[in-house]
Amino acid sequence: MQHYCSNCNTYTKQQYCPLCKQKLSKKTGDNEYYPIYETRVKRRRFAQRLVLFIAIFTVSTSLLINLLTNPEQLWFLYVLSPVLYSLLTINHTILSRAHIGSKVVLQVIALSVMLFILDAASGSSKWSIHYVIPFLVTLATLLVTIIVLRKPMKWREYIGYMTTMVILGFLPVILFLSSWSTVLWPSAATALYALLTLIGMVLFSEKTMKNEIVRRFHF
Structure with a gap:
């Protein structure tokens, strides 16, 4: 059987x-059924390579046109960041068989980087650091928490991703303390939510999971 x-x-x-x-x-x-699976894998890999080629073609063409027409203003950055984010979204989030926790973590990181690049290219008013990135981190942490609560038997699979999101939750505060950000309340709210998530993980998880959490954070 x-x-x-x-x-x-x-x-x-x-x-x-x-x-x-x-x-x-x-x-x-x-x-x-392995032959059917191998066919699906080959199709998925071909689609991923095709998307990668299209991304490289789009970015390189935009860069060439930018350098030939207006090298003083690097407008190709407006093309670069969305293309790279789309590449990750299609190849890793949609076509990949990666763990859903990995998809959520990489999505929030990639989206944050894309918005930061767009922010910097448009004059660096820091709207991405002040408001958007803290909101994205909080939303992603909440999403992973909901997934864990709906599938408690798979808690062990998500503990690494939960830990990563908790760590990212304190990143906006670090940016504020380093003067990158000047708006406190979004950073403070994100850090508070990360702290409450960590406390909830310790209080409500099973003993084996609790020991793993303590070991990872060195309490």
Whole structure:
């Protein structure tokens, strides 16, 4: 009898999926579905490479036109950051089989970097640092928290991503203390939410998870 992984749509005789390492419980007959999976993988990889080529073509063409027409003003940055963000969104978030926690973390980081570049290119009024990035970090932390609460059995899978989001929650305060940001309340609110999330992780998690949290934060 073979085990079936609904996450990867594959069959294996092992109790754990060879691709995503999840423990498998469903079983089926002796049909072999790896050829179908390999076809899907090849199509996905081709799509990812095609998107990468389009991104490289778009950025390089914009840079060339910028340097030939108006080298004093680097307007190609308005093209660069959205293209790079779109590349990550399509190849990692949409086409990739990566863990959803990884997708959320990389999304908030990539979106923050894109908005910061656009902010700097438009005159650096620091609206991205003052308001948008703190809001994005808070929203992403809340999203991961909701996912964990809906799937408590998968808490161990998300602890690393939760830890990362908590750490990112204190980043706006660091930017404020280093004078990069001059608006306190968004940074303070984000840090407070990160702190409350950390306290909630310690108070309401199981003993094994609590020990893991304490070990990671060195309490």
